[in-house]
Amino acid sequence: MSLCFCSLTRPLFPQIHESNVQWIPIPNRSIFPLNLNTHISTSTTTSSRFVSRVLQQGLEVVSPNTDDASLPSPVIETKEEKEEVEVHGALNGVAGAQQSGGKTQSSSNRVKKKRDDEDSFDNRFKLRNGKEVFEEKAYIVGVERKGDTEDLFDIEESLKELAQLADTAGVLVVGSTYQKLNSPNPRTYIGSGKVSEIKTAIQALGVETVIFDDELSPGQLRNLEKAFGGDVRVCDRTALILDIFNQRAATHEAALQANFYYVQVALAQMEYQLPRLTKMWAHLERQAGGQVKGMGEKQIEVDKRILRTQIGVLKKELESVRKHRKQYRNRRVSVPVPVVSLVGYTNAGKSTLLNQLTGANVLAEDRLFATLDPTTRRVQMKNGNEFLLTDTVGFIQKLPTTLVAAFRATLEEIAESSVLVHVVDISHPLAEQQIDAVERVLSELDVASIPKLTVWNKVDRVSDPQKIKLEAEKREDVVCVSALSGDGLDEFCSAVQKKLKDSMVWVEALVPFDKGELLSTIHQVGMVEKTEYTENGTLVKAHVPLRFARLLTPMRQMCIS
Numbered sequence: 013m014s015l016c017f018c019s020l021t022r023p024l025f026p027q028i029h030e031s032n033v034q035w036i037p038i039p040n041r042s043i044f045p046l047n048l049n050t051h052i053s054t055s056t057t058t059s060s061r062f063v064s065r066v067l068q069q070g071l072e073v074v075s076p077n078t079d080d081a082s083l084p085s086p087v088i089e090t091k092e093e094k095e096e097v098e099v100h101g102a103l104n105g106v107a108g109a110q111q112s113g114g115k116t117q118s119s120s121n122r123v124k125k126k127r128d129d130e131d132s133f134d135n136r137f138k139l140r141n142g143k144e145v146f147e148e149k150a151y152i153v154g155v156e157r158k159g160d161t162e163d164l165f166d167i168e169e170s171l172k173e174l175a176q177l178a179d180t181a182g183v184l185v186v187g188s189t190y191q192k193l194n195s196p197n198p199r200t201y202i203g204s205g206k207v208s209e210i211k212t213a214i215q216a217l218g219v220e221t222v223i224f225d226d227e228l229s230p231g232q233l234r235n236l237e238k239a240f241g242g243d244v245r246v247c248d249r250t251a252l253i254l255d256i257f258n259q260r261a262a263t264h265e266a267a268l269q270a271n272f273y274y275v276q277v278a279l280a281q282m283e284y285q286l287p288r289l290t291k292m293w294a295h296l297e298r299q300a301g302g303q304v305k306g307m308g309e310k311q312i313e314v315d316k317r318i319l320r321t322q323i324g325v326l327k328k329e330l331e332s333v334r335k336h337r338k339q340y341r342n343r344r345v346s347v348p349v350p351v352v353s354l355v356g357y358t359n360a361g362k363s364t365l366l367n368q369l370t371g372a373n374v375l376a377e378d379r380l381f382a383t384l385d386p387t388t389r390r391v392q393m394k395n396g397n398e399f400l401l402t403d404t405v406g407f408i409q410k411l412p413t414t415l416v417a418a419f420r421a422t423l424e425e426i427a428e429s430s431v432l433v434h435v436v437d438i439s440h441p442l443a444e445q446q447i448d449a450v451e452r453v454l455s456e457l458d459v460a461s462i463p464k465l466t467v468w469n470k471v472d473r474v475s476d477p478q479k480i481k482l483e484a485e486k487r488e489d490v491v492c493v494s495a496l497s498g499d500g501l502d503e504f505c506s507a508v509q510k511k512l513k514d515s516m517v518w519v520e521a522l523v524p525f526d527k528g529e530l531l532s533t534i535h536q537v538g539m540v541e542k543t544e545y546t547e548n549g550t551l552v553k554a555h556v557p558l559r560f561a562r563l564l565t566p567m568r569q570m571c572i573s
């Protein structure tokens with residue numbers, strides 16, 4: 013994975029050359045380190061071995077094997093503000109090594125341990141899709157705010173989801189912990205006792221990255237890295253999601269959309285990192301007792317200028333890609349087939365539904381953020397009607413504003429839809445919270461006027477499907493399906509058609525005989541109630557999409573007269 017990979021192999025400053033500010037996407041690499049820790053160890057630690065190996069071989073670090081979808085469930089312990097120093101969340105029995113702490117090991121034991129360490133380090137290089145990849149060890153940390161009613165998920169569920177995100181990013185989660193606080197510590201987010209406790213766990217488990225479940229301020233990031241010491245990197249949920257987007261987008265094949273998406277991710281990352289840059293230099297200056305003051309200031313200015321120039325280049329590129337997308341959508345608008353967008357929590361089954369209905373081959377897998385940009389396909393219904401179905405990026409709780417830019421393509425698609433279909437994984441224990449998280453995002457968008465249908469997906473996975481189906485029937489605008497087995501898809505299409513009708517306008521138009529193609533389009537995109545042949549043409553009474561109704565205006569007047 014590239015979360016910390018970049019901070020090890022591609023330190024920030026040597027990376028950017030003023031003379032070459034043209035930004036070029038680098039496939040399969042984070043273009044920007046998520047962490048500004050530039051201390052590369054020169055000792056013969058596992059990290060430096062990893063660095064030199066990566067530098068020599070140009071290895072890429074991607075996701076671990078997901079054949080076994082079940083993550084190691086981290087041991088999570090609740091702690092109040094009074095903390096004691098001990099290891100938490102030790103997985104794979106690694107923490108046991110800590111117990112022998114004070115005792116002197118025999119030299120043969122030391123040799124054996126060294127050999128074991130080397131073996132386990134080598135074991136972390138995995139072969140995936142013909143590439144050798146490295147799994148980084150991470151420790152995840154959360155804070156439960158007492159009396160906070162804002163959070164939809166409880167802390168344990170939120171950390172479980174963070175572990176899934178880490179897995180998607182290719183990180184091996186070796187442990188986790190959380191703390192109950194009235195309010196986060198402004199310096200280190202967590203209390204000082206908790207910091208020491210995590211430091212102990214880092215040493216015992218060989219942790220390389222500590223991931224926090226909430227967004228950290230630049231100061232908190234810096235203070236935590238300093239407190240944990242060594243080569244340990246600290247990042248937050250936002251950086252983790254950006255990293256997933258970055259890794260995945262870089263391998264995406266649809267060049268235009270991927271580029272659009274990739275540029276946005278890069279931009280979001282740069283803007284996210286800019287304040288950290290300033291802070292880091294200030295910190296270095298202080299460390300050097302002010303001796304490098306002039307140099308530091310100059311360097312900050314140079315670095316900032318380079319970054320801003322890169323951002324400028326990216327914005328221009330983004331603008332041109334956006335124009336492209338707009339042109340593409342305008343072309344689509346000229347063919348007035350209504351657009352239905354699938355929205356919902358990540359992993360709800362949106363892509364599976366699109367694939368079932370359209371025979372598309374969109375990647376659908378049991379992991380978060382499998383889909384990164386919208387895909388549109390035509391659905392042909394049994395009665396001859398058609399609509400376009402768009403698959404979109406899934407939403408997630410605690411979606412930070414920094415990521416909205418990366419969702420832009422999805423948001424544009426949603427805003428221009430005739431109907432929204434909210435896909436829910438009804439078999440998920442947190443289905444209700446996931447629904448609320450999606451509703452929260454939708455309420456922030458200007459989409460209240462778009463008719464909405466809710467789909468309870470994965471009914472095949474619930475213990476009593478009949479009960480769920482009866483429950484759905486009692487509610488308005490809820491359909492039960494199994495996108496995987498295809499159960500309920502006819503009902504789904506009928507419900508979509510009914511919703512589409514709500515979004516259409518009623519027209520009565522006299523279509524001249526020489527406009528035969530218009531008549532067939534009315535049949536294709538609208539819902540025809542009646543056709544009647546008259547002397548002057550065909551009288552059609554139908555529901556049609558608003559945009560298309562405008563095209564028919566002259567014929568509607570003919571009809572009235």
Ligand SMILES: Nc1nc2c(ncn2[C@@H]2O[C@H](COP(=O)(O)OP(=O)(O)OP(=O)(O)O)[C@@H](O)[C@H]2O)c(=O)[nH]1
Nearest residue numbers: 359360361362363364376377381382383406495496
């Ligand atoms: N049992 C069962 N599994 C399903 C069903 N629909 C989807 N899945 C599985 O759920 C997982 C996620 O499906 P996706 O279609 O990738 O979900 P998504 O909403 O597109 O996810 P993102 O792209 O990450 O937002 C996959 O492993 C699917 O096979 C269903 O109806 N029943």
Ligand SMILES: [Mg+2]
Nearest residue numbers: 362363382383
């Ligand atoms: Mg998907």
